Amino acid sequence: MTKGKKFFAYTFLIVVSFISVFPLYWMMVAATNRSVDVTRGTLMFGTALFDNANKLLGSQNVSTALINSFKYSTIMTLISLLICSIAGYGFEVFHDKAKDRVMSVILLAMMVPFAATMIPLYQMFSKARLLNSTLGFILPTISTPFLIMMFRQSARSFxxxxxxxxxxxxxTEFQIFYRMFLPTMRSTYAAALTITFMNAWNSYLWPKVIMSDAKSITMPMLVANLTQGYVTDYGILMLAVLICTIPTVVIFFLLQKSFAEGITGAVK
Known part of the structure; x- marks a missing residue:
């Protein structure tokens, strides 16, 4: 590559990196400024971080929202990894035409938007008395076609x-799965863990529908509550968004190498 091509390539990468990182920088800056400064578009860190924190903690039950989000996301992630990995392993190892048809139906389910099934699900969960419960939160999404397909693709390389x-x-087959398959698919599990945890943590629509009790509030629901009203304090709002973002960022950076390997199907 010539010097001219390198210059344009690096310039392009720098610009794209700046565009990607800028929203995160602006979110952190906004969390330290007053609402009026945020609306003015200031790009410098301010001195209102502790004031925003005091207002946020005084007006919203942040600790309860964090505990609920961690609880729901952790339980949902662990159960999803177990169920989807077993399903993907079974679809590939015990392969036949009937299972291929079932897998095709499962993949077709990816085309159905969740909003189309939300009302029937709510009616079912209401009759089953699962509203405002952990089981009601995690049950509709503990098994997803995407994760099953990902584990099935990984099983093909086993x-x-x-x-x-x-x-x-x-x-036995369970011993083969737990002693041999599971350890060799650590990168796939890391990728699935990252995806599932982020989806569970950022889930808003279904928890908003099924969780009507204030004690069941999650962080995305808390952030949405800050936008309701006649006046929105953007400093407090951005601080809440920053707090809501930190766990997913930490999970991604801790598992980013394994995440990349798992997505590409690498097996060690």
């Missing part, structure tokens, strides 16, 4: 010779 040797040694 050597069949190893499974045959394990069966000859007397291992």
């Amino acid at each position: 050597p069949s010779d190893i499974m045959e040797a394990a069966r000859l040694d007397g291992l």
